[in-house]
Structure formats: structure tokens, C-alpha cells
Amino acid sequence: MATTVVTSAGIASEAPRSDFGRILAQRERRFAAALLAPAFLALLATTTFPLLFLVYTSAFRMDLAMPFTNGFVGFENYQVLLSDERFWTSLLVSLVYTGSTVALQVIIGLALALLVIDMKRGQGWFRVIAILPVVLSPAVVGMIWRTFMLAPEFGIVDFLAINAGLGSKNWLGDPTLAMVSVIAIHTWQWTPFAFMVLLASLASLPEDIYEAARLDRASAWQRFRRITLPLLRPAIVMVVIMRTMVALTAFAAIFTVTAGGPGTATEILNLYAYRKSFTELSIGYGAALAVALLIVTIIISGILFALRRAK
Amino acid sequence: MTAKRLRAIALLAFSMVFLLAWAFPIIWSVLNSLKTDSDVLAYPPKLVFSPTLEAYRDVLFGSGSILPNLLSSAIISVGTTIVTMLMAVPAAYALARLRFRGKKFAGFYVLATQMLPPVGIIIPYFLVLRNIGWIDTYQGIILIYLSFSLPFAIWLLVSYFEDIPFEMEEAAYLDGASRLKTLWLIIIPQVRGGIAVTVVFVFLNAWNEFLFAVVLSGNTVRPVTVAMFNFVSVEQTLWAKLAAVSVLAMLPVVVLGVVAQKHIVKGLTVGAVKGGGRR
Known part of the structure; x- marks a missing residue:
């Protein structure tokens, strides 16, 4: 013992x-x-x-509005789904929404973090103000943007557009502008997240490598390209993975602003599954759409995790 | 030297634009909440106006008061936080400190549950809760909130439990203390800070949730994020009141966010370091 x-x-x-x-x-x-x-x-x-x-x-027809048609249908919902144009449109909208919001968040967040890290004064302001958007409910954010920012004429964005000579725009009524608007709102709310994570990561990089690079007369661009970017890569990939997962299932900030409209212009797959289930009350088909969303999520995260392991 | 200076000024201006862009919609809502409807609708937008608390008085004490909705949000958030913490603290301790078979799998499972899109949870849960009559009940909504609050809380707490030195526990065991007693008297006090941070984030996420709330709410359970829609209808928007409600809905989370400022990066990225994760 x-x-x-x-x-x-x-x-x-x-x-x-x-x-x-x-x-x-x-x-x-x-x-x-x-x-x-x-x-x-x-x-x-x-x-x-x-x-x-x-x-x-998802293997049932379950229509709350027409319960007499309910019953087991096997894979029929999935067959319908594959030839459902609205499904493919919503998938495309999802990919555009996710791709553009994540890219914008990372690019703007990184640029800003690089700027702020070298600031002698005022860093504290950025750290505090960056917190504000990310702690808010996306539902409240959507509501504020829909009304006080994007309303015609007295909404601040429209006011700025008028003064910039662009004229008053129907920000949420025009399909393209509505898409731009919901992308901008998501980017507004979550860029501070990328900024904060990348700033924290930048602050933890070893100073001496940069000293050595300076002695070797490496240019600012070379220092960024050869030192900063490779060292930041894990943090950037992490931000991309996390933000992609959230953007794919974004709901409140689109629902409150456009509810997927006009028509289906801003209807991401997540929102389509919701509308099918709870607005059109076709729960069986809505479930099939949700399964499709899960599969898309798994495929995309699989690709991203493979990217993370690579190199 | 002047070129360098010019560049510095340009950078400063550029960064100021971003600071303003992030703060502005919030400041603007606060300003609008202090206006009358006609001041909100004025063109060009008014920066100078005579402030009034009328909108707040109306939304709090007028007809269709949102006080019950604020209370509803509070009950949901506090309830979710209590239930989550009661389950997450022991689980996180076990995952961080104890040795047992299947530990890796257990940790992976907690992360993997977060892959499931919320809409994929609410569709079946709506059917279940409807069958047992739990739509528009607090137990129903708190139960489903565990689906996102538990994985989050467990992973955040694990990171705090892992920071405690093992020697503390050893000493307690050698003194003959039981495992439960050691956990309660020695370990938990060590992670008080971590528990406080976790409470803040769980509360915040529950307060902000919208999808589950909009499906499960009714006359009894109607959090402020859902009730906000009362102020925008097809016929008319009650501008100043909507602003006041938005500010009231933002207030608790902004206060909590600023208080937990130092921990926010950790709170936002928890779990991601190890695997996947969301939120």
C-alpha cells in the first residue's frame, strides 16, 4: 500500500x-x-x-391548418424540398448573407484592431463602446434599425442618403436594398465581436519578433503579411467558425426588420423553416427544411474545421 | 514628418467614424425616447429639442403598460439562470476535475449539442409543449432555454474550474472531508468569480432570446422583446414609445455588459477554443 x-x-x-x-x-x-x-x-x-x-x-405531412390531410409520407417532404425553388433561393440567400457578413466582420474587425492596438490613447473608448452592440438583443437591434435608422426621410441612414445626393430610398421595400440592409445590420452588431477577439489576440503577440523584423528593415506590409497574419490565423479562423454558425441561424435581426421580405428577398433558410412551420403551419415540411439546415450547417462547419486543421 | 502626422490624423478620423457608428443607433434611440412623436418625425432630424419623459410614463404606467412584459423577461431570465447554474456547476466540476470513462465524449457531446439550429429545436418542442399544455408557461420556456444556456454555462465554468490548484482539494481529502463537502466548501468558493461571470452571461442570453419566445409566448409569458411589436403595426408606429421600450429592454444588458467588460471576450468565445460553439 x-x-x-x-x-x-x-x-x-x-x-x-x-x-x-x-x-x-x-x-x-x-x-x-x-x-x-x-x-x-x-x-x-x-x-x-x-x-x-x-x-x-419530417417524415409526416403535418398541416395544422388542414389536419385531415396529415399522415406518414416517408421521404416525400425531402423530394418536394429538392424541387422547391423557394428552398434553393433561401439557401442562396443564406450563403450570401453568411458569406458577406462574416467576411465584412473579419475584415473590418481586423483592420480596426490593427489600428487601435497602436493607439497611445483612446483604446479604452473602443473597448467600452465595442461592447454595446454585442450585448444587445438582435430583436431590439432589428427594431431600432428598422425604425429610427432606415425609415424614409427622418431615419438617419435615409437622411444621410438624401444629403449625399442619392435621394430617399425604400431601404426595406426594395429587394436588393433590403438584403444590403439586413447584411449591414448584422455586420454592425457583430463586427465589435471580431474586433474585440482580434484585439485581445494581437495584444498577446510577442513583441520581440516585431523588433527583429524592424531591425531587418521589414516594411509594415511585410510585417503584417509575414508575422501578424500567420500568428493571428488561429484567432481569425475561430472568429470565422463562430460567426458562420451564428449567421446561418440568424433570426431575430431579420425577422424584426423585413420578416424575410419583400417577398422572399431576405428569407434565409432558417427563416423559411420558421415561416413554413409557424406562419404557414406546415410543420412536417418545416421540419424537413430544418433538417436540411442542420445538414448545411454540418457540411460548412466540417469544411471550416478542416481548414483550421490544415497547415 | 508632416506626412506621418497627416496619416495619424486620418487614422484618428477613421476610427472616430467607427466609434460613432457603433454608438450612434443606441444614442439615437435614447434621444428619440425623450422626444414627442412629432419631434421624432421631424425632418431634418432634431438633435436639439425639449426633452420629456412622457413616452416612459406612457409605456410604463399608461394603458398597455409593458411592466408585465419586463417582469416576464425578468422571470424567464432569473429562472433560466437559477436552473442552469444548479445543473452546470456540478457538471462542469466533474468535467474539469474528475476522472471517469467517457469524459472526452461527454465534453464533446456538450459542444455538439450547440450545432443544432434553434429552429430545429423549436419545431418538435412546439408540438410536445402543445400536447402537454405548456405553451405560454414559464416552465415550458425555461426548459427549452436550457438547450443553449447549459452547454454555454458548462464550458465557461470548466475553464474556471481548471484554474484551481489541485493541492487545495488534496489537503481537504487528507483531512478526511467527503467529496461533496470538499466541492461545496473548498472548490465552489474558489470559483465564485467564474460563477458570477457565468451568471451574467446566462442571464444576458436569456433576456435577449427571441425565436423561442416568439413561438412560445402568449398572454401569460410575453417577454419585452416580443411585446415590442405592439408598438409597430401596419396602421401606425408609436415612435417615441417604441424608443422608450427599446431603451428599457437594452438597459439591463448594457449595464451587465459594462460591468462584465473584462470577461466579455472570454464569455463570447467560450467553447470555441476547444471545438465548435456558438453565440
Whole structure:
């Protein structure tokens, strides 16, 4: 028994074959199971069970407005989906929305972080103000933009457009402008997130490499291209992954602003699944759309994680 | 030297534009909430006006007061926070400090649950809650909020539990303290700060949630994010009141955000360092 040492957290023993060690390890397992049980039961009930029930539901015709047509249809919802033009449009809108908002957030966020990191004074202002948009509810953000920023004439954006000689625009009524607007709103709210993460990451980079580069007379661009960018790569990839997942399932900031309109101009796949289920009350088909969204999410995150591992 | 100076000024101006762009919509809402409707609608927009608290008085104490909705938001957020913390603290401790088979898988599972799009959770849950009569109930909405608050809280807490030195626990065990007692008396006090930060973020996320709330709300449960729609209808928009409600909905989260300022990057990126994650 002399070899039995309680190393860490009462965890067992350098000689696990001894009885004492085995009993300790067993007790630890039981304790862990008891501690994990409530949270894992809750997660099973609120995530795994809904997933299974979602897939099950997608095999049914379930129309709350016309319950007499309900019944098992197998893969029919998916067959319909593949030839549903509105589905493909919404997928395209999703990809445009996600691609453009993520690219804008990273580019603007990085540019701003590079600017601010060299500031002698005023960094504190950026750190505080950057917090404001990201803690707000996207629903409130959407509402503010829809009214006080984008309303014709007295909305500030339209006011600026008029003064810039562009004339008053129907920001949310024109399909293209509506798309630009919802992209701008999402970018407004979440660029500070990219900015804060990249600024924190920049601040942690080792100073001496830059000293060496300066001694070697590397230009600012070379320093950025050869030192900063490679060192920041993990942080940038992380931001891209996180923001992509959120943008794919963005809801409130589009729902409150355009509700997917005009027509289906800003209807991302997530919103289409919602509208089909809860506005048009076609829950079975809505479930199939949600499964499609899950598959798209898995494929895109798979690609992004592969990118993260590469190099 | 002048070129350098010119560049510095240009950069300063450029960064000021961004600062203003981020702060402006919020400042503008605050200003509009202090105006009368005709001042809100004035063209060109008025920066100077005689401020009034009329809009606040109306939305708080007038007919169709949003006080019940603010209360609803508070009940949902506090309820979610309490239930989440009761489950997440023990689970996070186990994941961070104990040794058991399947630990890696358990951690991965917590992360993977976040891949599921919220709309994919609400469709089946709407059917279930409708069957058991839990639409428009607090237990229904708090239950479903666990789907995003639990994984988040567990991962954030794990990072704090991992920072405690093992020696603390060892000493307690050698003194013959039970595991539960050690967890309660020795470990938990060590992560008080981490628990406080987690509480802030769980509350914030619950306060801000919209999709689940809009599907599950009714006459009893109607958080302020949903009730806001009462002020914009096809016929008319109640401009100043909408501004006042927006400001009231923003107030708690802005205060919490500024208080938790130093932890915000960690709170926003939790889980991502290890795998995937959202929010």
C-alpha cells in the first residue's frame, strides 16, 4: 500500500491495481456520474430528443391548418424540398448573407484592431463602446434599425442618403436594398465581436519578433503579411467558425426588420423553416427544411474545421 | 514628418467614424425616447429639442403598460439562470476535475449539442409543449432555454474550474472531508468569480432570446422583446414609445455588459477554443 499515492484531486493512485486505488477510482466515477446526471438528462431532453423527433416529424405531412390531410409520407417532404425553388433561393440567400457578413466582420474587425492596438490613447473608448452592440438583443437591434435608422426621410441612414445626393430610398421595400440592409445590420452588431477577439489576440503577440523584423528593415506590409497574419490565423479562423454558425441561424435581426421580405428577398433558410412551420403551419415540411439546415450547417462547419486543421 | 502626422490624423478620423457608428443607433434611440412623436418625425432630424419623459410614463404606467412584459423577461431570465447554474456547476466540476470513462465524449457531446439550429429545436418542442399544455408557461420556456444556456454555462465554468490548484482539494481529502463537502466548501468558493461571470452571461442570453419566445409566448409569458411589436403595426408606429421600450429592454444588458467588460471576450468565445460553439 505504500505505493498508493493520492496525487491529484484524490485521484488515484500510481498503482491502480491495489484495492485502495480501485475503490477510490470507483467512488470518483460514481461521484462524477451523480454530478453530471442532471445536466446531461436536461441536455438529452432539450437537444438530442428534439433532434430525433424533428427527423421523425419530417417524415409526416403535418398541416395544422388542414389536419385531415396529415399522415406518414416517408421521404416525400425531402423530394418536394429538392424541387422547391423557394428552398434553393433561401439557401442562396443564406450563403450570401453568411458569406458577406462574416467576411465584412473579419475584415473590418481586423483592420480596426490593427489600428487601435497602436493607439497611445483612446483604446479604452473602443473597448467600452465595442461592447454595446454585442450585448444587445438582435430583436431590439432589428427594431431600432428598422425604425429610427432606415425609415424614409427622418431615419438617419435615409437622411444621410438624401444629403449625399442619392435621394430617399425604400431601404426595406426594395429587394436588393433590403438584403444590403439586413447584411449591414448584422455586420454592425457583430463586427465589435471580431474586433474585440482580434484585439485581445494581437495584444498577446510577442513583441520581440516585431523588433527583429524592424531591425531587418521589414516594411509594415511585410510585417503584417509575414508575422501578424500567420500568428493571428488561429484567432481569425475561430472568429470565422463562430460567426458562420451564428449567421446561418440568424433570426431575430431579420425577422424584426423585413420578416424575410419583400417577398422572399431576405428569407434565409432558417427563416423559411420558421415561416413554413409557424406562419404557414406546415410543420412536417418545416421540419424537413430544418433538417436540411442542420445538414448545411454540418457540411460548412466540417469544411471550416478542416481548414483550421490544415497547415 | 508632416506626412506621418497627416496619416495619424486620418487614422484618428477613421476610427472616430467607427466609434460613432457603433454608438450612434443606441444614442439615437435614447434621444428619440425623450422626444414627442412629432419631434421624432421631424425632418431634418432634431438633435436639439425639449426633452420629456412622457413616452416612459406612457409605456410604463399608461394603458398597455409593458411592466408585465419586463417582469416576464425578468422571470424567464432569473429562472433560466437559477436552473442552469444548479445543473452546470456540478457538471462542469466533474468535467474539469474528475476522472471517469467517457469524459472526452461527454465534453464533446456538450459542444455538439450547440450545432443544432434553434429552429430545429423549436419545431418538435412546439408540438410536445402543445400536447402537454405548456405553451405560454414559464416552465415550458425555461426548459427549452436550457438547450443553449447549459452547454454555454458548462464550458465557461470548466475553464474556471481548471484554474484551481489541485493541492487545495488534496489537503481537504487528507483531512478526511467527503467529496461533496470538499466541492461545496473548498472548490465552489474558489470559483465564485467564474460563477458570477457565468451568471451574467446566462442571464444576458436569456433576456435577449427571441425565436423561442416568439413561438412560445402568449398572454401569460410575453417577454419585452416580443411585446415590442405592439408598438409597430401596419396602421401606425408609436415612435417615441417604441424608443422608450427599446431603451428599457437594452438597459439591463448594457449595464451587465459594462460591468462584465473584462470577461466579455472570454464569455463570447467560450467553447470555441476547444471545438465548435456558438453565440
